[in-house]
Amino acid sequence: xxxxxxxxxxxxxxxxxxxxxxxxxxxxxxxxxxxxxxxxxxxxxxxxxxxxxxxxxxxxxxxxxxxxxxxxxxxxxxxxxxxxxxxxxxxxxxxxxxxxxxxxxxxxxxxxxxxxxxxxxxxxxxxxxxxxxxxxxxxxxxxxxxxxxxxxxxxxxxxxxxxxxxxxxxxxxxxxxxxxxxx
Numbered sequence: 001x002x003x004x005x006x007x008x009x010x011x012x013x014x015x016x017x018x019x020x021x022x023x024x025x026x027x028x029x030x031x032x033x034x035x036x037x038x039x040x041x042x043x044x045x046x047x048x049x050x051x052x053x054x055x056x057x058x059x060x061x062x063x064x065x066x067x068x069x070x071x072x073x074x075x076x077x078x079x080x081x082x083x084x085x086x087x088x089x090x091x092x093x094x095x096x097x098x099x100x101x102x103x104x105x106x107x108x109x110x111x112x113x114x115x116x117x118x119x120x121x122x123x124x125x126x127x128x129x130x131x132x133x134x135x136x137x138x139x140x141x142x143x144x145x146x147x148x149x150x151x152x153x154x155x156x157x158x159x160x161x162x163x164x165x166x167x168x169x170x171x172x173x174x175x176x177x178x179x180x181x182x183x
Contacts, residue, residue, distance in 0.1 A: 005048040011113030012055050013075035026142040027151050035140035035171050036112045052083040053091045090122035107132045112140035117158045128165035135167040
């Protein structure tokens with residue numbers, strides 16, 4: 001159906017972003033997860049490449065033994081799907097991820113998931129400087145709670161910044177009629 005599909009990169013789809021009361025809790029998680037699941041289902045059905053990113057911070061306050069870093073069950077990587085743990089916001093802080101990205105021929109990736117204002121932003125900016133091409137699926141990404149102010153305005157501002165370094169599209173724009181990936 002498609003000779004060279006982009007890699008679907010599922011960013012930080014971890015339980016910590018769904019726990020009410022946590023500073024990283026996502027306010028609009030349900031529709032974002034539904035779109036991410038739709039994209040993931042399409043990629044898996046067509047056996048297109050899927051990559052998963054998982055943030056495992058190395059700060060003194062971070063407890064890696066907690067269940068907060070576990071994958072959201074529906075997004076747990078399947079055998080054959082790549083997964084990378086990264087200690088800093090950029091996925092390139094994982095030496096394995098940086099090496100992988102430096103050594104693949106086709107460098108077109110669709111980014112979806114949580115941590116828009118950390119992992120996705122930092123990865124896109126660093127990838128831009130490494131000449132890697134990313135597309136961020138704006139209706140399949142979420143920011144943590146912005147604290148004070150309007151969360152929707154905050155997300156819009158982050159997406160505008162990302163637009164300087166990557167192509168920003170909706171899931172409908174990225175997946176054309178009939179489930180075909182649009183260039």
